[in-house]
Amino acid sequence: MSASFSGLLKPWTPRVFLVRWSRYNPYYLEPEVRKEAYSIPETELSAEEKEQRELKALRPIKAATSSITSSLFDDPDISKFINMMMKHGNKILAREIMTETLEDIKRKQVEKYHKAPTGKKENIECNPNTIFHRALENCKPVVGLASVKKGGRFYQVPIPLSDNRRRFLAMKWLITECRENKHRRTHMYEKLSQELLAASIDEGNVVKKKYELHKMAESNRAYAHYRWW
Amino acid sequence: MTTQRGALFQEKVSRLLSRQNGRPVIKPNKPLVLKDSVAYRKLKKKEATCITEISVMMACWKQNNFVDGRCSNEIKSFYTCIENAQADMKNAKAETRNHGVRLPPKQATTLLKRYPNLHYEI
Numbered sequence: 473m474s475a476s477f478s479g480l481l482k483p484w485t486p487r488v489f490l491v492r493w494s495r496y497n498p499y500y501l502e503p504e505v506r507k508e509a510y511s512i513p514e515t516e517l518s519a520e521e522k523e524q525r526e527l528k529a530l531r532p533i534k535a536a537t538s539s540i541t542s543s544l545f546d547d548p549d550i551s552k553f554i555n556m557m558m559k560h561g562n563k564i565l566a567r568e569i570m571t572e573t574l575e576d577i578k579r580k581q582v583e584k585y586h587k588a589p590t591g592k593k594e595n596i597e598c599n600p601n602t603i604f605h606r607a608l609e610n611c612k613p614v615v616g617l618a619s620v621k622k623g624g625r626f627y628q629v630p631i632p633l634s635d636n637r638r639r640f641l642a643m644k645w646l647i648t649e650c651r652e653n654k655h656r657r658t659h660m661y662e663k664l665s666q667e668l669l670a671a672s673i674d675e676g677n678v679v680k681k682k683y684e685l686h687k688m689a690e691s692n693r694a695y696a697h698y699r700w701w
Numbered sequence: 702m703t704t705q706r707g708a709l710f711q712e713k714v715s716r717l718l719s720r721q722n723g724r725p726v727i728k729p730n731k732p733l734v735l736k737d738s739v740a741y742r743k744l745k746k747k748e749a750t751c752i753t754e755i756s757v758m759m760a761c762w763k764q765n766n767f768v769d770g771r772c773s774n775e776i777k778s779f780y781t782c783i784e785n786a787q788a789d790m791k792n793a794k795a796e797t798r799n800h801g802v803r804l805p806p807k808q809a810t811t812l813l814k815r816y817p818n819l820h821y822e823i
Contacts, residue, residue, distance in 0.1 A: 614769070614776055615755065630755060632783045674770075683767050690759045690767075699749035701790075 492535040501528060503536045505546070539563075547601060549608060549639070556643050572661035574600040577668060597672075607671035611642035611678045615689045620698045629698045630689035645678045646671070653677060737817045739809040750786035754779040 504510070539551055550570065558566040577600040585596045597603055616633045619626050633641070646667060654663040670676030714733065717726045758775040765771040804812070 610769075614758070614779070632751065632755075632779070674768075686762060686767050690762055693756060693759050696752050696755055697749055700746045701749075 492537050496534050499531065500534045501531050503533050504528075505536055505540050505542045507542050550601070550604065552639070553604075553643050553646075557647055569661050569664070572659075573664045573668070574604070576661055576665040577603055580665065580669065603672045604668060607646075607668040608639070608642050610671050610674050611645060611682055612638040613641055613682050613685050614638075615686070616641070617685070617689055617692070618699075620695070622698050627695045627698055628688065628692050629695045630692055631699055642678075642682075645681055649678050649681075734818060734820075737810075737813045739806045739813065741806050750789075751779065751782040754782040 539555075540546060540548075554563070554566045554570050557569060578598060581596060581598045581600070581603070585593060585598055588596055597606075613633065615630045616637070617628045618631045620629045621627075646664070650660060650663045650667055654660075667676055667678060671678055716722070718729075719725060754775075758772060758779050761772040761775045769776065
């Protein structure tokens with residue numbers, strides 16, 4: 473009886489301590505989590521990479537976030553997608569949806585694989601990660617539109633986008649499409665798997681949205697000179 | 702030399718303010734004191750980069766009905782052009798930091814703010 477109460481009498485300390493925060497001194501370097509980066513022999517490193525290694529030996533390094541691992545299954549794109557799907561900090565739910573989506577994709581592809589004739593079996597891709605990456609690539613826009621003011625009027629000018637911006641737009645379109653254009657009884661993972669499979673073959677609403685953006689940019693190509701950067 | 706220049710400047714100002722040679726040229730409503738900042742020069746507007754690449758890519762799109770698979774070469778050249786343009790911009794920024802003989806206006810302002818004009822006696 474006294475044993476159970478003594479635990480409650482101790483002062484409360486949290487079991488999990490926050491180590492990684494976002495506002496580090498810029499002097500700190502990012503951690504290298506991937507195992508492949510450390511298995512490269514010395515001779516194959518370029519001069520810049522050798523300099524980087526020496527710098528890392530001297531400078532302090534930030535703590536790694538709890539969402540990245542050095543395992544084979546850690547994928548930065550999928551992690552970013554899970555973070556974008558997350559609502560109110562509920563990472564567990566977002567991760568569950570993602571794993572259910574990948575499982576659903578795998579199930580559908582394996583079913584197709586078993587039903588296909590032997591000649592076409594090799595063409596069917598069963599790995600859900602490759603399908604995700606392929607779908608993401610097909611959804612990324614090449615050029616974007618920016619509102620530029622010239623002579624009192626605003627024109628939609630086609631501009632080149634950075635890689636991060638393109639990836640963000642593709643993911644954002646996928647998530648909004650799956651949240652809004654679905655029957656109220658379908659689960660998020662079902663709709664997501666349908667959209668991803670469609671996007672990997674260049675079909676579906678998200679790819680259509682990308683093409684519409686490209687068409688708008690093409691129709692406004694005369695205003696490309698209004699850019700100054 | 703700078704003390705000579707300063708003295709000449711003071712003489713010129715007193716000539717402009719005096720009433721001995723007809724009317725004074727300047728009638729200052731505020732005291733003639735220099736500010737602790739320098740006026741900011743507007744950047745020269747640069748041109749848009751990679752326009753030829755964009756137009757080539759868009760012509761390809763129009764021909765192939767916006768299918769990206771057919772235009773992969775043009776798209777790749779567009780991406781390389783963008784990377785080159787960004788690298789050029791970075792190098793150009795590093796070069797303009799030297800700015801020749803003159804200080805750039807932002808750095809001049811920070812320097813002046815560190816040693817401001819005294820407007821009190823203590």
